[in-house]
Amino acid sequence: MTPRKKNSKPAAREKLASVNPSGKKDDSFFQLVFEVARQIPKGRVTSYGAIAACLGAKSSARMVGWAMNLAGSVKPKVPAHRVVNRNGMLSGKHHFSPPSKMEEMLKKEGVKVKKDTVVDFKTLFWDPATELL
DNA sequence: ACGCTGACTATTA
DNA sequence: CTAATAGCCAGCG
Numbered sequence: 399m400t401p402r403k404k405n406s407k408p409a410a411r412e413k414l415a416s417v418n419p420s421g422k423k424d425d426s427f428f429q430l431v432f433e434v435a436r437q438i439p440k441g442r443v444t445s446y447g448a449i450a451a452c453l454g455a456k457s458s459a460r461m462v463g464w465a466m467n468l469a470g471s472v473k474p475k476v477p478a479h480r481v482v483n484r485n486g487m488l489s490g491k492h493h494f495s496p497p498s499k500m501e502e503m504l505k506k507e508g509v510k511v512k513k514d515t516v517v518d519f520k521t522l523f524w525d526p527a528t529e530l531l
Numbered sequence: 532a533c534g535c536t537g538a539c540t541a542t543t544a
Numbered sequence: 545c546t547a548a549t550a551g552c553c554a555g556c557g
Contacts, residue, residue: 427554446539450552456540458552463538467555483539490538 427455428465432472434526438480441508442524443516445484452526459484466490479503486519 434449446462455461462481469476479500483489491500491514501511510517 447541450539455552458554459539460537460551461539461553464554466538469538478538481538484541488538493538 427453427458427461428468428472431462431465432469432476434530435466435469435476435478435481436474437526437530438477438524439529441522443480443482443486443504443509443519443522444524444526445482445486447484448523448525448527449481452530463490467493477503480507480524482516482519486516486523488514488516 430453431449434452435444438444446459446466447456450456450459450462466476466478466481469478478490479488479494481490488500488504488511491497494500501514504511504516509522516522
């Protein structure tokens with residue numbers, strides 16, 4: 399297994415629920431992902447697995463990517479460009495309107511991108527289970 | 532209603 | 545080192 403930082407409890411999911419004031423709980427896994435993605439600070443990036451793990455579904459990193467697919471369909475818009483794969487590579491760049499838009503936005507936010515890969519990804523990595531805590 | 536696909540990740544060969 | 549495979553879960557045809 400990958401020696402993660404420390405114990406990442408799925409309890410983070412409750413924190414997201416806290417973001418939901420009206421008592422209307424969104425069971426939709428995607429909705430949770432959207433909220434987390436929205437909390438990503440500018441100039442920072444995260445991975446699908448990190449978000450999934452934060453929600454307690456680290457095995458379902460794919461679903462996170464799927465959620466990003468709806469990111470442009472939900473409101474407010476979700477900064478899917480800040481979400482990359484575990485290698486820091488802009489795997490989802492092909493899903494943007496212009497594929498290059500993703501790295502352009504990242505560069506605009508101060509993230510260096512080289513060959514579709516985030517430079518110093520580990521340094522810019524934003525772990526919701528730790529930072530959002 | 533059933534089956535395929537898919538913006539991932541970890542493991543095995 | 546790189547390549548291929550399996551596991552995951554939900555939207556869409």
